[in-house]
Amino acid sequence: MALTTSNLTRHVDGVPHLDNVSCTLKRGGFHVVVGQTLSGKTSLLRALAGLDAPDAGSIALDGRDQHRVPVWKRNVSMVYQQFINYPHLSVYDNIAFPLRRRGMTAVEVDRKVRQAAHMVALAPLLERMPTALSGGQQQRMALARSLAKDDDLLLLDEPLVNLDYKLREQLRDEFLNLFAQRDHAIMVYATTEPNEALLFDANVLVMHQGRLLQSGPAQQVYANPANVDVARIFSDPPMNLMSGTLDAGEILINHAVRLPRPGHFNRLQNGNYTFGIHPCDLSLTSRGIGMRVDLAEINGSETYLHVSRDNADLVLHLAGVHGYNPGDHVETAINGSRLFAFAADGTLAAAPAP
Amino acid sequence: MIILYRTLKYAAILLWSAFVLAPFMWALTTSFKTSNGVTSGPTYLPWLQYEPSIEGWRSLFRSDGSGIDIVGPYASSLVVTLCSSAISLVLGTLAAYGLSRFTYRAGFIRNADITFFFISQRIMPPVVLAIPFFLMLQFFGLLDSELGLIVVYIALLMPIAVWVMVDFFNNIPRELDETAMLDGCSPLETFWRVILPNSKPGLVVAGLFCIIFGWSDFFFAFTLTFTNTQLLPVAVVALNSSVTPWWSLSAAALISVAPLIVVAFVLERFLSRGNLAGAIK
Numbered sequence: 001m002a003l004t005t006s007n008l009t010r011h012v013d014g015v016p017h018l019d020n021v022s023c024t025l026k027r028g029g030f031h032v033v034v035g036q037t038l039s040g041k042t043s044l045l046r047a048l049a050g051l052d053a054p055d056a057g058s059i060a061l062d063g064r065d066q067h068r069v070p071v072w073k074r075n076v077s078m079v080y081q082q083f084i085n086y087p088h089l090s091v092y093d094n095i096a097f098p099l100r101r102r103g104m105t106a107v108e109v110d111r112k113v114r115q116a117a118h119m120v121a122l123a124p125l126l127e128r129m130p131t132a133l134s135g136g137q138q139q140r141m142a143l144a145r146s147l148a149k150d151d152d153l154l155l156l157d158e159p160l161v162n163l164d165y166k167l168r169e170q171l172r173d174e175f176l177n178l179f180a181q182r183d184h185a186i187m188v189y190a191t192t193e194p195n196e197a198l199l200f201d202a203n204v205l206v207m208h209q210g211r212l213l214q215s216g217p218a219q220q221v222y223a224n225p226a227n228v229d230v231a232r233i234f235s236d237p238p239m240n241l242m243s244g245t246l247d248a249g250e251i252l253i254n255h256a257v258r259l260p261r262p263g264h265f266n267r268l269q270n271g272n273y274t275f276g277i278h279p280c281d282l283s284l285t286s287r288g289i290g291m292r293v294d295l296a297e298i299n300g301s302e303t304y305l306h307v308s309r310d311n312a313d314l315v316l317h318l319a320g321v322h323g324y325n326p327g328d329h330v331e332t333a334i335n336g337s338r339l340f341a342f343a344a345d346g347t348l349a350a351a352p353a354p
Numbered sequence: 355m356i357i358l359y360r361t362l363k364y365a366a367i368l369l370w371s372a373f374v375l376a377p378f379m380w381a382l383t384t385s386f387k388t389s390n391g392v393t394s395g396p397t398y399l400p401w402l403q404y405e406p407s408i409e410g411w412r413s414l415f416r417s418d419g420s421g422i423d424i425v426g427p428y429a430s431s432l433v434v435t436l437c438s439s440a441i442s443l444v445l446g447t448l449a450a451y452g453l454s455r456f457t458y459r460a461g462f463i464r465n466a467d468i469t470f471f472f473i474s475q476r477i478m479p480p481v482v483l484a485i486p487f488f489l490m491l492q493f494f495g496l497l498d499s500e501l502g503l504i505v506v507y508i509a510l511l512m513p514i515a516v517w518v519m520v521d522f523f524n525n526i527p528r529e530l531d532e533t534a535m536l537d538g539c540s541p542l543e544t545f546w547r548v549i550l551p552n553s554k555p556g557l558v559v560a561g562l563f564c565i566i567f568g569w570s571d572f573f574f575a576f577t578l579t580f581t582n583t584q585l586l587p588v589a590v591v592a593l594n595s596s597v598t599p600w601w602s603l604s605a606a607a608l609i610s611v612a613p614l615i616v617v618a619f620v621l622e623r624f625l626s627r628g629n630l631a632g633a634i635k
Contacts, residue, residue: 049536070540072537080533084527088552
């Protein structure tokens with residue numbers, strides 16, 4: 001039993017927002033749609049909710065076509081990146097609103113409201129108005145409304161993007177617990193951050209320019225990106241990509257750097273490839289490739305070191321805080337056994353062992 | 355420097371207040387004067403400069419030649435203004451919600467064109483509309499009646515309601531409608547249960563405009579009525595005969611402006627837009 005989309009297509013002013021998207025989202029699964037801004041994530045979620053009608057293609061829930069089912073008769077919840085709540089209703093009435101629309105008894109409504117409020121730690125604030133809540137609490141209220149509804153399809157459109165860092169981390173951890181026991185529901189979470197998909201260990205759908213590039217378990221997509229675009233999108237910082245040539249015994253990158261041919265490239269024919277390597281598989285060494293520091297981006301307890309040489313730019317993902325200045329000289333080591341090779345058409349030719 | 359700034363600021367406020375309130379002060383003092391008090395030059399202090407009299411106010415409730423009975427026109431004005439404003443607000447708000455949320459296409463005509471068509475009715479000079487309105491009311495036998503004026507005023511006031519409410523609804527995030535629909539509301543329920551309760555400031559502004567324009571209209575009240583129906587502005591102007599009774603005229607002017615002041619004071623507290631702050635952050 002699942003939600004299935006077939007060749008879902010939608011154009012707005014001639015621009016493809018969805019381009020032949022076909023996928024199957026199983027019940028009980030946590031599905032993460034990953035893509036950059038304007039990749040079609042929100043368009044897909046809105047189409048699944050029934051808020052936007054596709055130009056072509058179909059959506060079926062458990063085999064039943066959803067085309068003619070109006071939004072208010074579908075069992076769908078959606079949490080937006082903006083904190084959307086009913087400003088004229090208290091927290092209690094906000095959570096109770098969809099339950100009352102379904103004609104539930106007051107006792108049942110009260111039980112479900114308090115249960116949902118307890119799950120998102122809003123129980124002491126039920127009488128407050130939305131304006132008296134912080135941003136995080138408002139988003140929790142929107143979440144509580146979705147949890148109380150207990151719908152077949154729960155759509156989360158970058159729900160954490162407008163929260164501060166600490167709250168984002170906290171809510172992200174809570175998501176897994178909140179939705180863990182929902183075997184009957186299909187949960188779709190849109191994000192620009194591949195790390196969230198990896199953290200949730202979810203089924204991933206990678207989107208780019210309205211197209212679904214690849215879907216599958218997060219670890220599998222990370223280890224075997226179908227093409228260059230997926231490799232770049234599903235890695236944060238994006239995968240380093242370098243053009244080069246594969247010879248009998250070595251790899252020549254950017255006509256300058258020579259590396260021994262790794263074992264997992266044995267089956268590849270000699271020729272031109274695009275080689276890729278995750279930023280975490282690059283390291284600093286005492287005798288490596290001399291490069292110039294362009295930027296040291298400190299992100300919490302990690303450092304993204306941007307380096308360059310002869311028009312080739314690389315990003316290193318280093319553990320710990322490193323205080324480099326632009327212009328500093330560093331020696332970089334490329335771990336050949338971690339290299340990906342992409343053919344001329346961009347498809348994956350060889351990947352390192354996970 | 356700060357003291358100088360404050361002094362100038364308060365001086366400017368006082369000057370402007372005096373400019374705005376002076377006509378009211380003039381009308382108030384005049385309404386308590388008699389013929390002698392009016393013709394003896396500018397006087398403002400009762401008992402000291404002139405002997406106050408309530409003759410001006412009394413004459414508003416006399417139907418003989420020395421005054422007018424203002425109760426009838428007052429009641430007619432209230433009925434016509436309140437009915438036309440209420441109907442305009444209901445129809446205008448529904449039309450505005452449709453224009454704000456749904457897409458209409460008829461040939462080259464789009465939502466923005468339809469909104470402009472509503473507003474364009476206010477751009478035309480009233481005299482252009484007077485003859486068609488006159489002929490239409492004559493055809494339906496509604497000339498010189500309150501119902502006829504209500505129909506005409508709806509046509510004149512609804513564009514104001516549409517204009518104000520379209521702008522207001524455009525500022526309410528569409529995601530609020532979508533959330534309501536996802537929570538089980540049909541489009542009409544969404545409007546009734548979610549959008550309308552959050553539109554009080556817009557409704558107040560639109561309602562105020564409708565009441566003000568409806569209450570103070572003279573032109574159509576004058577051209578579309580004769581003897582059976584008389585609205586307040588026409589009755590007040592009717593006082594202005596060969597020998598103008600300024601004391602009666604002043605009292606009538608004050609009594610006709612009073613409801614607008616009361617309505618403005620009562621509705622002013624709803625004008626804050628703050629209650630939408632919790633919708634989207």
